[in-house]
Amino acid sequence: QEKIKRNILNIVYNYKNTPLKRYDLLKDFQIISPLKKGLAGVSELNKSVQDILNPAHNTKNEIQHGSTTFRENDKVMQIKNNYQIKWTDINTLKKGEGVFNGDMGIIKRIDKEKQTLEIIFDDEKRVIYPKEQMEELNLSYAITVHKSQGSEFKAIIIPIFSGYSGFLNRNLLYTAVTRAKEMVILIGEVNGLKSMIKSVQKNKRKTTLAERLHDFL
Structure with missing residues (x-):
């Protein structure tokens, strides 16, 4: 995995010299x-890419929460549903409640005195997170x-591993690859890719849908 990680970080660091140069990496x-x-x-x-794309600087505020350093301009994801947290639409100023598992955004401001994060999500909702709710966020x-399920991106990188038979299967690979609208970069081991393609998920869902449709018709 060390070589795979190194190759991914090299692409991110030198992205202006790669086909990724036409994309906004955030x-x-x-x-x-x-x-x-x-x-x-x-x-x-996440830690390593953060250091490349959004390194520490005396002009950026940051805050430590557990083992994670959140920094202004970081890309983050909501990792659990929160139906009560309040948001404001930055365009219409409409207010509402609810941020959901998988929502992604950018940290625009950190108030170190109040210990809060101001995040603008991809749907242009502005949310203020107090310290006690930062556990609902991950770097992304x-x-x-x-x-990634349900999301789409113009370009993606997928690390490919050997081993983990049964878990790294064709279904997982298909889900990952189909998140990309324009470009997919696979980095890793050819044998790992072959193994995933050959490994078909065995736990099939038995819905008896065909039998029920037959009876209905």
Whole structure:
């Protein structure tokens, strides 16, 4: 996984010399990993990509929450449904409640005195997060395949691993690849890719839909 991670970070660092140069790496591009842990898993990639795309600077406020450093201009994701949190539409000033699992946005401002984050989500809702609700957020330079479901991005990178038989299967690969509208970059092991393509998910859903349709007709 170390080599896979290094190759991903090299592409991100040198993206202006790659086909990714035509994309906004915060809005159009996403790393989607099958794994949370490991050197090329979501947790480690988020820390490393953050250092490349949004490094610490004396002009940027940041705040530590657990093992995560949140910094102004960071890309983040809501990781659980919150039906009560208040938002304001930045265009219409309409107000409402609710931010949901998988919603992504950018940290626009950190108030270190009040210990709050101001986030503008992709649907242009502005939300203020107090310290106690920061546990609902993750950095989202890299996200899992599971968290990517229902989303689309112009360009994606997917790390490909060997091992993890049964878990890394064709269905997972299909879900990841189909998140991209224009470009997919696979980085990893050819044998891992072949294994995923050959591995078909065995736990089939038995809905008896065909039998019920037959009876109905």
